[in-house]
Amino acid sequence: xxxxxxxxxxxxxxxxxxxxxxxxxxxxxxxxxxxxxxxxxxxxxxxxxxxxxxxxxxxxxxxxxxxxxxxxxxxxxxxxxxxxxxxxxxxxxxxxxxxxxxxxxxxxxxxxxxxxxxxxxxxxxxxxxxxxxxxxxxxxxxxxxxxxxxxxxxxxxxxxxxxxxxxxxxxxxxxxxxxxxxxxxxxxxxxxxxxxxxxxxxxxxxxxxxxxxxxxxxxxxxxxxxxxxxxxxxxxxxxxxxxxxxxxxxxxxxxxxxxxxxxxxxxxxxxxxxx
Amino acid sequence: xxxxxxxxxxxxxxxxxxxxxxxxxxxxxxxxxxxxxxxxxxxxxxxxxxxxxxxxxxxxxxxxxxxxxxxxxxxxxxxxxxxxxxxxxxxxxxxxxxxxxxxxxxxxxxxxxxxxxxxxxxxxxxxxxxxxxxxxxxxxxxxxxxxxxxxxxxxxxxxxxxxxxxxxxxxxxxxxxxxxxxxxxxxxxxxxxxxxxxxxxxxxxxxxxxxxxxxxxxxxxxxxxxxxxxxxxxxxxxxxxxxxxxxxxxxxxxxxxxxxxxxxxxxxxxxxxxxxxxxxxxxxxxxxxxxxxxxxxxxxx
Numbered sequence: 001x002x003x004x005x006x007x008x009x010x011x012x013x014x015x016x017x018x019x020x021x022x023x024x025x026x027x028x029x030x031x032x033x034x035x036x037x038x039x040x041x042x043x044x045x046x047x048x049x050x051x052x053x054x055x056x057x058x059x060x061x062x063x064x065x066x067x068x069x070x071x072x073x074x075x076x077x078x079x080x081x082x083x084x085x086x087x088x089x090x091x092x093x094x095x096x097x098x099x100x101x102x103x104x105x106x107x108x109x110x111x112x113x114x115x116x117x118x119x120x121x122x123x124x125x126x127x128x129x130x131x132x133x134x135x136x137x138x139x140x141x142x143x144x145x146x147x148x149x150x151x152x153x154x155x156x157x158x159x160x161x162x163x164x165x166x167x168x169x170x171x172x173x174x175x176x177x178x179x180x181x182x183x184x185x186x187x188x189x190x191x192x193x194x195x196x197x198x199x200x201x202x203x204x205x206x207x208x209x210x211x212x213x214x215x216x217x218x219x220x221x222x223x224x225x226x227x228x229x230x231x232x233x234x235x236x237x238x239x240x241x242x243x244x245x246x247x248x249x250x251x252x253x254x255x256x257x258x259x260x261x262x263x264x265x266x267x268x269x270x271x272x273x274x275x
Numbered sequence: 276x277x278x279x280x281x282x283x284x285x286x287x288x289x290x291x292x293x294x295x296x297x298x299x300x301x302x303x304x305x306x307x308x309x310x311x312x313x314x315x316x317x318x319x320x321x322x323x324x325x326x327x328x329x330x331x332x333x334x335x336x337x338x339x340x341x342x343x344x345x346x347x348x349x350x351x352x353x354x355x356x357x358x359x360x361x362x363x364x365x366x367x368x369x370x371x372x373x374x375x376x377x378x379x380x381x382x383x384x385x386x387x388x389x390x391x392x393x394x395x396x397x398x399x400x401x402x403x404x405x406x407x408x409x410x411x412x413x414x415x416x417x418x419x420x421x422x423x424x425x426x427x428x429x430x431x432x433x434x435x436x437x438x439x440x441x442x443x444x445x446x447x448x449x450x451x452x453x454x455x456x457x458x459x460x461x462x463x464x465x466x467x468x469x470x471x472x473x474x475x476x477x478x479x480x481x482x483x484x485x486x487x488x489x490x491x492x493x494x495x496x497x498x499x500x501x502x503x504x505x506x507x508x509x510x511x512x513x514x515x516x517x518x519x520x521x522x523x524x525x526x527x528x529x530x531x532x533x534x535x536x537x538x539x540x541x542x543x544x545x546x547x548x549x550x551x552x553x554x555x556x557x558x559x560x561x562x563x564x565x566x567x568x569x570x571x572x573x574x575x576x
C-alpha cells in the first residue's frame with residue numbers, strides 16, 4: 001500500500017494549507033506588535049517586509065499598566081495552581097487507591113463540577129463575594145478558578161495514579177509506613193510527570209480566564225486579558241499596543257505548546273478520555 | 276465471620292479513614308465554594324431581585340422566572356442560536372480533527388513539530404483569539420475582507436457585522452481554536468487501536484480506503500462519542516470570543532444562551548431571572564455530562 005506520487009503531493013499541499021490556516025493569525029499578531037500603525041493596516045497587507053519598531057512594547061509598558069496586569073495574572077495563576085494541586089493531588093490519590101465504592105464514585109462528582117457552565121457559578125458567586133466583601137480581591141478569582149482547576153486535577157491524577165503500580169506503596173505499608181506516609185514518600189515522587197501535566201493544564205486555564213476576572217476583579221487586580229480589553233476600548237483604538245500586550249498574554253501558551261507539549265498532550269487526553 | 280467484621284471495621288477506620296482524610300480538604304472546599312453557590316443560585320432564581328435596587332429587596336415569585344424563561348422570545352431565539360453554534364462548531368471540528376489526526380499522525384520529526392505548533396491555538400486566551408480575529412475580519416483594514424474582495428466576494432461591513440455572515444465567522448474562530456484538541460483526542464484513539472485487523476485486511480487485499488471505512492471508523496466509535504460529548508459541553512459555554520468579536524450582534528445573530536444570561540445578569544442586573552436561566556443551562560449541561568460519564572464507564576468495561 002505505497003503512496004503514489006500524486007497522493008504524496010496532495011498530502012503535502014494539504015499539510016501546508018493546514019499549517020498556514022492555524023499559524024497565520026498568530027504570525028499576524030506577533031508581526032503586528034512590531035509594526036507602526038500605518039503599516040499594521042496597510043492595504044495590501046505587509047506580511048514580510050515592514051519597518052521594525054519596539055514602539056508598541058514601549059507604549060504598553062509605559063502608558064498602560066501592563067506590568068501590573070501581568071503581575072496580577074501571575075499572582076492569580078500561581079495561587080489557583082498551588083491551591084488546586086494541594087487540594088486535588090491527595091484527593092485524586094485517595095480515589096484511585098481506595099477500595100470503597102463510594103470514594104470511587106465521587107470522582108464523577110468532580111467531573112460533573114468540571115462541566116458546570118461558568119456563568120451558572122458566576123451569578124451566585126458574585127453575590128456571595130459581595131456579601132463577604134471579597135469582590136475585587138485576588139482571593140475571589142483564585143477560589144473560583146480553583147473549583148474548576150482542582151476538579152480537573154482530581155480527575156486527571158486519579159487516572160494517573162491508577163496506572164502507577166501499587167506494589168511499592170504496599171511494601172512501604174508492610175514496613176510500617178502510614179497511608180499518608182506511603183502517599184508522600186512513595187507515590188508522590190513517582191507521579192511527578194502526572195502532576196506536571198495537570199499543573200500545565202491548570203496554569204493555562206487560570207491564565208486565560210476572562211469571565212471570572214471580568215466580574216470579580218477591581219482596577220487594581222485586573223488580569224492581562226482585561227487589561228488588553230481596557231486599553232483597547234480607550235480613546236483611540238491602539239491595535240499595535242493591543243498586539244504587544246497580547247504577545248505577553250500568549251507567552252505561556254507558546255512555551256507550553258512548543259516545549260512542554262508532551263505533558264500538555266498527556267493532560268488533555270488523560271483528562272478527557274479515560275474513565 | 277467475627278474476624279471478617281473486625282477486619283472490615285479495621286479497614287474502614289485505618290485505610291478508608293486515611294483516604295478520607297486526603298479527600299476531605301477538597302470536599303469541604305468544594306461544598307463551600309461550589310455546592311453552596313449552586314444551591315444559593317437556585318434560591319435566587321425563585322426571587323425577583325434587581326442588583327441596582329437601592330433597598331436590595333428580594334420578592335419571592337416562586338417558579339415565575341422559569342415560566343417567563345420558556346415564553347421569552349429572546350431566550351428561545353438565543354437557544355436556537357446556541358444550537359446552530361454548537362452543531363456548527365462541533366460537527367466541523369470532529370470532521371476536521373479526524374482529518375488532521377490522519378494527516379499528521381505519522382511519527383516523523385516534521386509531523387511532530389507541526390503537531391506541537393497546532394497545540395498553540397487551544398492554549399491561547401480566548402479573549403486574545405477573539406480580538407485577533409476581529410482585526411483580521413475588520414472591513415476597512417482586515418486581511419480577510421481584503422482577500423475576499425480580491426476574489427470577487429462582497430463582504431459589506433465585514434463578516435462580523437453582516438447578518439448572514441456573523442454566525443459562520445464566529446464558528447470559524449471556534450474551529451480555528453479547538454480543532455487541534457480533537458486532533459489530539461483522535462490521535463490518542465488511533466494509537467490505541469489494535470494492529471491485527473489491519474494485518475488481516477492487508478492479507479485479504481483490502482485497499483487503504485476500505486480498511487479506513489471498515490476497520491478504523493468502527494473502532495474509533497467510542498473516541499468519537501467521547502469527543503462529541505466533550506466538545507458539545509464546552510461549546511455550550513462559549514463566551515470570551517463572542518464578547519470580544521460581535522458582542523452578540525449584529526442584532527442578536529450571535530447571542531448564544533450563555534452570553535444572554537451574562538447580559539441579563541450583569542448588564543440588566545436581573546439576578547433572579549439570570550439565575551433561573553443559568554439553572555436551565557445547568558440542567559442541559561448536566562444531562563450531557565451524565566451521558567458522557569455513562570459512555571466513559573461503558574468504555575472501561
